[in-house]
Amino acid sequence: MKRVIDIGLLQSQSGxxxxxxxxxxxxxxxxxxxxxxxxxxxLAFNVHARDPECRAERYAPLCRQILRETPARHIFGCxxxxxRKDVIPELERHDxxxxxxxxxxxxxxxxRVAYMHSCPNQHLLPLLDWAxxxxxxxxxxxxxxxxxGWEIAQIARERITGAGGLVMGDRYLATxxxxxxxxxxxxxxxxxxxxxxxxxxDSSYSFMRQLAGLRAQSGAALPVLSCNFTExxxxxxxxxxxxxxxxxxxxxxxxxxxxRRRGSLAEMARLAVHELAQLLHGRPGxxxxxxxxxxxxxxxxxxxxxxxxxxxxxxxxVVIAQIQGGxxxxxxxxxxxxxxxxxxxxxxxxxxxxxxxxxx
Amino acid sequence: MTRIRTENLGEALAFVLHRPHPAIQALIRQLxxxxxxxxxxxxxLPAEAIxxxxxxxxADSGHDAQxxxxxxxxxxxxxxLIGSEAPGRLAWALTMGAHGQLLKxxxxxxxxxxxxxxxxxxxxxxxxEAQIADLEDRLSARQTVVQAVMIFVLRGKSEAEAYxxxxxxxxxxxxxIETAARQLVANHNAERAPDERRRTDIS
Numbered sequence: 001m002k003r004v005i006d007i008g009l010l011q012s013q014s015g016x017x018x019x020x021x022x023x024x025x026x027x028x029x030x031x032x033x034x035x036x037x038x039x040x041x042x043l044a045f046n047v048h049a050r051d052p053e054c055r056a057e058r059y060a061p062l063c064r065q066i067l068r069e070t071p072a073r074h075i076f077g078c079x080x081x082x083x084r085k086d087v088i089p090e091l092e093r094h095d096x097x098x099x100x101x102x103x104x105x106x107x108x109x110x111x112r113v114a115y116m117h118s119c120p121n122q123h124l125l126p127l128l129d130w131a132x133x134x135x136x137x138x139x140x141x142x143x144x145x146x147x148x149g150w151e152i153a154q155i156a157r158e159r160i161t162g163a164g165g166l167v168m169g170d171r172y173l174a175t176x177x178x179x180x181x182x183x184x185x186x187x188x189x190x191x192x193x194x195x196x197x198x199x200x201x202d203s204s205y206s207f208m209r210q211l212a213g214l215r216a217q218s219g220a221a222l223p224v225l226s227c228n229f230t231e232x233x234x235x236x237x238x239x240x241x242x243x244x245x246x247x248x249x250x251x252x253x254x255x256x257x258x259x260r261r262r263g264s265l266a267e268m269a270r271l272a273v274h275e276l277a278q279l280l281h282g283r284p285g286x287x288x289x290x291x292x293x294x295x296x297x298x299x300x301x302x303x304x305x306x307x308x309x310x311x312x313x314x315x316x317x318v319v320i321a322q323i324q325g326g327x328x329x330x331x332x333x334x335x336x337x338x339x340x341x342x343x344x345x346x347x348x349x350x351x352x353x354x355x356x357x358x359x360x
Numbered sequence: 361m362t363r364i365r366t367e368n369l370g371e372a373l374a375f376v377l378h379r380p381h382p383a384i385q386a387l388i389r390q391l392x393x394x395x396x397x398x399x400x401x402x403x404x405l406p407a408e409a410i411x412x413x414x415x416x417x418x419a420d421s422g423h424d425a426q427x428x429x430x431x432x433x434x435x436x437x438x439x440x441l442i443g444s445e446a447p448g449r450l451a452w453a454l455t456m457g458a459h460g461q462l463l464k465x466x467x468x469x470x471x472x473x474x475x476x477x478x479x480x481x482x483x484x485x486x487x488x489e490a491q492i493a494d495l496e497d498r499l500s501a502r503q504t505v506v507q508a509v510m511i512f513v514l515r516g517k518s519e520a521e522a523y524x525x526x527x528x529x530x531x532x533x534x535x536x537i538e539t540a541a542r543q544l545v546a547n548h549n550a551e552r553a554p555d556e557r558r559r560t561d562i563s
Contacts, residue, residue, distance in 0.1 A: 001491030092467070110392045111386070111468050311393040342472065344395025 001042040005280060005287055007070075007273075009047050009076025009094075010067035010087070015054020016176040020265060023039040024101055031273025045273065048072050054201075056082055056139065061358050062089040067094035073287065074099060074276055076269060078260065079107035080175075080200070081105060081147045088112060096337045097291055099276065101269040103227055103248065105151035107340045112297030114291060115313040116272040116306070121157050121340040123227040126318045127247035128159045128196075130332055135223055136193025137165030140149045142183060142207065143198030145172035152198040152227060155343070168192045173199060178206035184214050197226045197244075198260045198262050204229065212240035230263030234326055241296070244323045249316035251328040268314075277305050313339030370395045371473060374411035377426060379418070380502055387416065387441070387466035394472055412436055414475060416462070419445050432457040436471035437482035442464065456480050459485070501538035508541035509549050522548060 009028055012021040029047070036044040036270065048070040050114045052058035066072050067090065075091075076099045078084040084100055090114040091098055105121040139160050143149025149172055157167050168190045171183050180203075187195065198208055208224070215222055224244045231252050234241050250264040268281075280286050281296040286294060293311040306314045318334040374391055378384050379402045391398045401409070404426040409415065417426070419440040424431055432455060440453040443464040453461075460478030461471055503554035505526070530540035 107391065107472065108470060111389070340395075342369065342394045 001093050003235065004040060005070040005074075006046045006048060006070055006074035007064075007133070007276070008061055008070065008072040008077065010052060010059065010066065010075050010184050011049075012054040012079070013051045015052075015053050017079055017292060019232055019236060020102075020230075021054070023230075023262060023266045024079065024235070024269045025242055027101065027269030028273055029274065030266070030272035031277075033120075033268070035273060035277040039278050041275060043280055045277070052083070054079075054087065055213075056080070059083040059085045060090050063090040063096065063098075064094060065264050067091075067096045073097060076101070077271060078102075084108075085147075085298070087313060090276060091134075093317065099269075099272040101272050102265055105148050105155070106343065107151065109189040111290065111292060111309040111312070113312065114307055115270065115339065115341070116275070117268045117312075117314065117320075118316050119225075119313060119339050119341050120152070120263070121343060122228075122249065122337060123247040123320055124155055125159060126332075126334060127157060127183055127225055127227060127320060129170050130320050131194050131223075131225055132160065132163050132165055137163065138168050138193040139165060140169045140187060140190060140192035140195045140196060141167060141198070142169075142171045142173070144175045144200045145177075148200065148228070148280070149198045152196070156196055173203045173207070175200060175203065176300060180207045180210055183207070184210050187211070188214055188218060192222070195222060195224045197224050199227060202236075203231065206238075208237040208240040208244070212237075212242075216259050218260055219337060230265055232263045232265070234323060239326070241323050242326070245320060245331065246319050246323075246328065247318060249314075251319055251321045251330065254327055254329055271306065279302060308338055311339065311341055315339065373395060373397045373399070373411065374416060375405060375409045375412045376400045376441075377415065377417040377422070378402060379421075383443065383465035384416075384441065384467050385466075387462065390468045390471040393468075394475070395477075410435060414439065414478065416441055417453075417456065419458075419461075420450050420464075422456070424456070427456065429510040431455050435501050437475075437478035455518065464485075498538075501541070504545055505541040507538060508544040508548075511544060520547060 008272055011025040012018050024325050025230065032045045032047055035041050037152060046117065048066055050062040050066055052138065063075060065313055066075055066223065073095060074097050077099055078087060078098065079095065079102055079103050087098060088110050098111055099116060102118045102119045103123050104115065104119060134245060137160070139156065141153040141156055143153055153170055161169055169186055173180060198202060210221060211224065226244060226246050229241070229244055229246045230248065248264045249269045284296065291312050295305060295307055298305050301311055308315060315338050317336045319330055320332040321328040321330050368412045374396045375386065376388065376398060378400070380400065388398055388400065400538055405415070407428050408430060413436055415436060417438060417440060420443045429435065435458050437455060437459040438457050439460040439462060440458040441462055441464055442453065459481040460474045462474050480522060509519060509522040510524055512525050517525065526537060526541060528538045529544065533540055
């Protein structure tokens with residue numbers, strides 16, 4: 001007989017980035033189904049879902065609602081960094097823990113958040129270290145007008161200029177904004193060696209379509225990089241995402257027959273559910289423990305952990321992949337590396353030194 | 361080596377001058393997470409603390425004798441750990457030279473910001489002090505130039521001629537005008553010193 005552990009699901013079913021939050025929900029629910037069906041776990045999860053509708057102001061109240069009105073302490077939630085920052089005070093007040101399965105910009109390490117995807121030393125820096133020698137040193141930065149877009153641009157600027165390259169432009173669009181004519185015109189005039197796209201949701205798909213139009217009309221290559229573009233968004237661009245290069249911990253295997261279009265957000269969400277199940281398995285009463293206590297117990301028992309017990313960020317491989325024929329194909333793979341949320345260089349050789357300096 | 365956004369925090373050394381207490385556990389944890397080396401000390405800072413990059417100090421039960429330097433003269437950024445917001449304790453914390461602050465009980469929030477704010481405040485204060493010292497130096501050099509010019513004026517030269525002599529002397533000696541003026545004034549005073557009655561006070 002499995003004991004029942006209540007968990008929360010705080011993901012939007014509608015709104016301008018619902019394509020992402022729905023796939024995270026699907027990953028969580030798949031993980032829950034697997035754990036519940038598996039005889040390897042002495043527990044089953046019971047999900048309490050709330051829908052913030054991609055509206056920033058709904059995250060904190062709904063997080064509080066889950067923590068106060070249901071027995072759930074562990075919440076699988078949030079897509080944007082701003083919503084994650086909004087719910088942290090609620091987690092502190094009501095003793096909750098957030099499992100966050102998306103790439104983010106780093107510079108955060110809450111004791112109440114399990115960062116299950118990747119941070120810049122696991123996505124942006126290796127991506128630029130591949131791109132600058134491969135594509136050229138002149139980059140153009142575009143992102144959504146909030147912390148993810150700003151901080152990714154800031155780190156990219158330091159990496160590009162540090163490698164002797166040049167940032168030709170740095171532009172932002174409000175989340176949900178699809179009007180990018182002025183940016184397309186600027187890109188047409190500047191012809192950068194690469195474009196780093198940190199737009200999210202509809203803004204990104206619209207920008208990719210307009211950029212494909214410019215490519216067809218001008219013949220320029222204009223390759224696009226992204227740290228947040230995944231499989232689930234390829235179709236939303238209607239073919240315009242062809243050639244995009246992304247970095248992340250996981251891409252849909254190309255030999256996969258089914259066209260499931262889950263991507264790393266769903267996969268990391270699924271693995272997050274498994275990680276929690278492993279932390280709680282065989283430990284009745286562990287439902288009330290903190291992340292620090294849970295990871296220490298697992299460590300003492302010799303259990304393999306994805307989470308680093310110091311800062312609760314997942315150790316991840318780095319895969320760089322390019323969209324060809326509507327699917328991601330692996331270009332380069334680095335072995336798993338520890339997250340370095342504050343870029344203070346625990347893996348100095350890997351994270352801080354650009355592999356080569358562009359002198360042109 | 362290119363450092364990215366680390367503000368040189370990687371492997372920086374922080375001393376935390378506070379008695380062991382749950383109120384600062386989250387601070388110790390967060391400093392380690394950010395990538396600093398942390399040493400907890402109490403009841404006083406050891407002499408080697410002079411090599412630290414940051415000092416966190418207890419504003420509630422601290423006193424001057426805990427520090428191996430004079431109040432306000434720390435050679436690194438100092439961050440006050442404030443529990444009681446009483447004016448007396450705050451006054452002491454400020455006298456010690458707080459460049460930043462954190463409230464107790466410390467949480468995982470605000471530590472990175474406190475490090476960057478304290479470092480920026482410390483650097484700004486240090487730059488201002490250097491600028492003031494430089495200005496004071498130049499002010500006193502200017503007074504010396506006036507003294508040197510006066511020597512030649514007292515010998516019957518016009519002020520314009522005196523400046524020209526000073527300029528040519530500096531060129532001949534291959535030194536700055538200020539250095540030449542200092543030397544001329546010193547020579548003049550040395551000549552005059554043996555016979556105080558003939559001394560011309562030019563200062």
